[in-house]
Amino acid sequence: MAEARTLALQRTLAALVLDPEGGTFEDDPPRFARSHGLPEVDAQSFQRFSEGLAAYRELARLSLVDPIETMFPITKALLVREGAWEACVDTFLQARCVVSQHYRDIAPAFLGWLAETGWGQATWPFLLELAHVELLEVLVARFPEADLPPGLHPDPDPGDRLVLDPATQMVSYHHAVHQTSEEAPVPEARPTHLLAYRDAEGRPQLMDLTPAAAALLTRAQTESLAEATAALELTDPAATLSLLRDLHDRGAVAGFQAAS
């Protein structure tokens, strides 16, 4: 490539910012530069501007870590308490998972990295669920607007299936991660079903679902309410319809349409 020197310089600065070895850059800046294939003239420049280059490590890492610390305060509290937060962040940054120009995508990239690598989950089996629930309401609040299928009506009929609002998410966890706090970040191990949705004001809300309600909301998206309630042996159809009307009024359910 004609611009090999420019690219090599940029790669070296990226390594200085993102890689653990960048933390020891100031011990011997020219050596760091040489180790990345830079010629001697550039290595000497790294010595001359070592203070400013070290500042880039601090500033750029702050840019990447700040949204993670903001979005995952309980996850951070847990890992700080366990002495593992810095290692977690270092490993994430070194993995170079931030591949979007959107600043808002940094936190989801961290969650995706946890999911893909399983980092820390041998020690803290609830870690991914904890991080997920911390981001859940943000993702629901910011979910892009989407068109609804035509012909939805507000009152459920036994022959209908339900259509969730596009921003609504149903999640199931093995731990009650939604009941943690920075002071008590370790969740109780119990099956947990949550419905996250936007209310009429556009603000995110979280609802704790019973296993039966979670199963109903899952099945009734693909089959009629009558079929779903029968399959789940729900014996009070009036209560079921009342629940669904309530979820529609809250904004979690977009509406109902005849099951085909």
Add this chain to the structure above:
Amino acid sequence: MARDRFMGVGLGLRRPHLEAVAARPDHGVPFWETCPENVIGDGGRPHREACAILDRDPVLTHGLAISVGGFDPWDEDYLRDLGRFLVRTGTPWHSEHLCFTSVDGSFLHELLPIPFTREAVRHTVARARDLQARLPVPLLLENITYYAELGAAEMDEAAFITEVLEGADVGWLLDVNNVYVNALNFGFDPKAWLARMPMERVAQLHIAGHKRFGTLTVDTHGADVIDPVIELMQWTLARLGHPVPVLLERDNHIPDLEVLLAERSRLQAAYDDVLAVPVRGGGHG
């Protein structure tokens, strides 16, 4: 002429103020500047409020993440969405930073300095020309704050910026705070620096606050604008000899809207003051 809509001192449109700004069209801000990356692909209530403001008020657009000096291929989907967004807002131009922000597909979300070399000039000129060809409005490039030269320089910053602007034939978003901060960090006279620059390419100014950390002054966008930077803005406007829009940036320690509106009014008074007497301060150096 579209540019006539963009005079005076505008404000960066920031998330904490969306609800208040959307609710009060009498805010008195002549124009807003918005970051397309923060709007495109977003959703929900803040997004609706942002769009309502952008559809109602004059808007300039200012990107944060396109790696003009980098090597990664353009995100074609994003550029398509960006083009639509620019047309929708009616912005007369779109600005990006003269820097690189990503390497090998990894975004660092920091404005990183391009080497001041002939090779980097050639590369950046080609990239800027290619980017301009993909945008529906003229491209401006903004001078950044830098804290180190990346590699052995073959020219100084002023020559580098000039060669890129001239080579790419693009306009200049002149950030006077960045000039001031660089002057502090590298020990030069900001007015002498500006006197060397292609001022005829300036279409817009940025102004902001900064903070000193040890021996380094950092462009934090997190404090009030200090008087010497306001004076540099006035000096620049006088030297230009015609009004251009000035944008107050505030991205950290964002105060209540009323506080920021007062800060804008203070800058607007300084702007009006210098432009009311066009000959004043118009001397060189």
